[in-house]
Amino acid sequence: MIGVFDSGLGGLTVLKEIEKQIPDEDYIYLGDTLHVPYGNRSDEAIYDLTSKACDFLFTKGCSLIILACNTATAKALRRLQQEYLPNHFGSDHKNNILGVIRPVAEYVAQKSSGGIGVIGTRGTINSEAYVVELKNQNESLRVVQQATPLLVPLIEEGWAKSVEIDTILAKYLKELDKRGKVKALILGCTHYPLIIDKIRVQKPDCFIPNPGEIVAHSLHDYLLRHPEYQNKKNKPITEYYVTDFSENFNEIAEQFLNKKININKVAL
Amino acid sequence: MIGVFDSGLGGLTVLKEIEKQIPDEDYIYLGDTLHVPYGNRSDEAIYDLTSKACDFLFTKGCSLIILACNTATAKALRRLQQEYLPNHFGSDHKNNILGVIRPVAEYVAQKSSGGIGVIGTRGTINSEAYVVELKNQNESLRVVQQATPLLVPLIEEGWAKSVEIDTILAKYLKELDKRGKVKALILGCTHYPLIIDKIRVQKPDCFIPNPGEIVAHSLHDYLLRHPEYQNKKNKPITEYYVTDFSENFNEIAEQFLNKKININKVAL
Numbered sequence: 429m430i431g432v433f434d435s436g437l438g439g440l441t442v443l444k445e446i447e448k449q450i451p452d453e454d455y456i457y458l459g460d461t462l463h464v465p466y467g468n469r470s471d472e473a474i475y476d477l478t479s480k481a482c483d484f485l486f487t488k489g490c491s492l493i494i495l496a497c498n499t500a501t502a503k504a505l506r507r508l509q510q511e512y513l514p515n516h517f518g519s520d521h522k523n524n525i526l527g528v529i530r531p532v533a534e535y536v537a538q539k540s541s542g543g544i545g546v547i548g549t550r551g552t553i554n555s556e557a558y559v560v561e562l563k564n565q566n567e568s569l570r571v572v573q574q575a576t577p578l579l580v581p582l583i584e585e586g587w588a589k590s591v592e593i594d595t596i597l598a599k600y601l602k603e604l605d606k607r608g609k610v611k612a613l614i615l616g617c618t619h620y621p622l623i624i625d626k627i628r629v630q631k632p633d634c635f636i637p638n639p640g641e642i643v644a645h646s647l648h649d650y651l652l653r654h655p656e657y658q659n660k661k662n663k664p665i666t667e668y669y670v671t672d673f674s675e676n677f678n679e680i681a682e683q684f685l686n687k688k689i690n691i692n693k694v695a696l
Numbered sequence: 697m698i699g700v701f702d703s704g705l706g707g708l709t710v711l712k713e714i715e716k717q718i719p720d721e722d723y724i725y726l727g728d729t730l731h732v733p734y735g736n737r738s739d740e741a742i743y744d745l746t747s748k749a750c751d752f753l754f755t756k757g758c759s760l761i762i763l764a765c766n767t768a769t770a771k772a773l774r775r776l777q778q779e780y781l782p783n784h785f786g787s788d789h790k791n792n793i794l795g796v797i798r799p800v801a802e803y804v805a806q807k808s809s810g811g812i813g814v815i816g817t818r819g820t821i822n823s824e825a826y827v828v829e830l831k832n833q834n835e836s837l838r839v840v841q842q843a844t845p846l847l848v849p850l851i852e853e854g855w856a857k858s859v860e861i862d863t864i865l866a867k868y869l870k871e872l873d874k875r876g877k878v879k880a881l882i883l884g885c886t887h888y889p890l891i892i893d894k895i896r897v898q899k900p901d902c903f904i905p906n907p908g909e910i911v912a913h914s915l916h917d918y919l920l921r922h923p924e925y926q927n928k929k930n931k932p933i934t935e936y937y938v939t940d941f942s943e944n945f946n947e948i949a950e951q952f953l954n955k956k957i958n959i960n961k962v963a964l
């Protein structure tokens with residue numbers, strides 16, 4: 429069983445792609461809707477919240493967890509791998525946690541040698557996690573970043589198709605351009621695939637892949653290399669959990685998945 | 697000592713007015729920055745979080761707490777007064793909790809007999825707390841509401857003076873107008889006083905008071921009627937607490953108070 433964790437419901441864009449590419453596994457999705465959004469929270473808070481989420485998912489029977497949240501990956505993944513896993517499962521543990529930043533950085537670094545842009549929450553951008561991973565792939569890559577913190581609330585409030593999101597997006601991309609020309613753009617937040625068409629229209633000469641597809645493909649590869657995490661099922665099921673039944677979570681979930689789902693509430 | 701609680705730092709607009717009108721008291725400000733924003737969270741979550749905040753403020757020595765947060769007032773105040781206070785302090789308790797909705801509703805109901813508009817978070821609007829309080833004052837009042845959930849992130853991200861907030865505000869106010877003509881407008885969220893000039897420009901014929909001033913005036917009256925909560929000091933102090941040192945909390949705090957402050961972190 430594979431766990432998919434996000435600060436809220438944005439990670440459903442990642443889960444959707446994973447289910448498409450690996451349809452024969454059981455999944456548990458957990459969204460920390462009591463603390464969403466993570467974008468501006470401290471490193472300490474994000475580590476604490478993410479480790480509690482991992483406790484829950486491992487206890488439910490997951491052996492592999494995908495941190496679908498960029499902010500959690502940027503600020504907590506390394507420490508979880510170094511501290512949390514050995515503390516919980518010993519040094520020869522089988523359970524593992526993977527993030528979304530490395531696969532996307534690897535993919536984009538291979539496909540593009542021009543300048544690479546990254547947009548994301550303030551937390552993701554300030555962490556420089558994408559810069560580090562891209563430079564690990566190719567030291568000579570030029571990377572420019574721009575925090576775009578208003579895109580998440582605009583998308584969550586249903587303004588994804590509005591003119592206003594166009595003008596705010598344009599303002600952010602102008603700031604990015606000021607920092608240097610880019611040939612590829614990384615969407616460093618799980619919400620942004622919902623406005624990928626708008627972003628591609630404003631950056632027509634840019635390579636802008638869907639990060640959910642890359643993460644799903646990379647996970648597929650990982651499972652082939654690590655069959656111990658595979659658990660093929662004839663009738664796989666996906667369970668959904670949130671930490672709070674927030675006012676409009678049903679509409680948001682449907683917006684991300686294009687279908688109705690049953691969601692359970694859990695206290696971490 | 698008087699406690700002032702808000703989901704985040706927006707309540708500093710209320711504290712600032714209270715300190716202006718009642719300068720000789722000690723205050724403790726608590727912002728639940730680990731869970732901000734409350735606007736879309738469930739009733740249950742808001743009650744739990746607010747009761748923990750009250751635990752903290754009473755334990756620190758406050759005898760009176762102002763819920764500066766409209767969403768917390770709308771969704772938790774009555775239950776806190778009915779369940780929390782008797783459970784914690786017995787039926788003849790002296791400690792008390794006050795909200796921001798009743799004083800503003802009373803004031804506006806006295807000043808305006810035409811249609812009254814209310815803007816606020818989705819939680820505040822859906823609770824109908826302002827509608828109930830206004831009707832309690834004058835059953836014949838006509839009240840129309842509009843949730844304006846994007847205003848908080850726009851203000852917190854420093855877009856309070858932007859053209860984009862004008863267009864989004866105009867869209868919200870147009871929706872409000874469709875529901876009926878209003879002669880007075882209640883700013884049902886602690887962040888909105890930061891854009892009161894913009895709102896007044898877009899609604900020039902409307903009576904739009906600053907809710908912080910009304911709450912401070914009402915608290916002043918309350919203290920005169922209840923001297924047991926008074927604690928006049930020659931050198932009063934204000935302490936500030938948050939539940940998370942979020943990425944940009946210092947800039948936000950300065951934006952609200954126009955001064956630098958020392959903030960402490962606390963776990964509730």
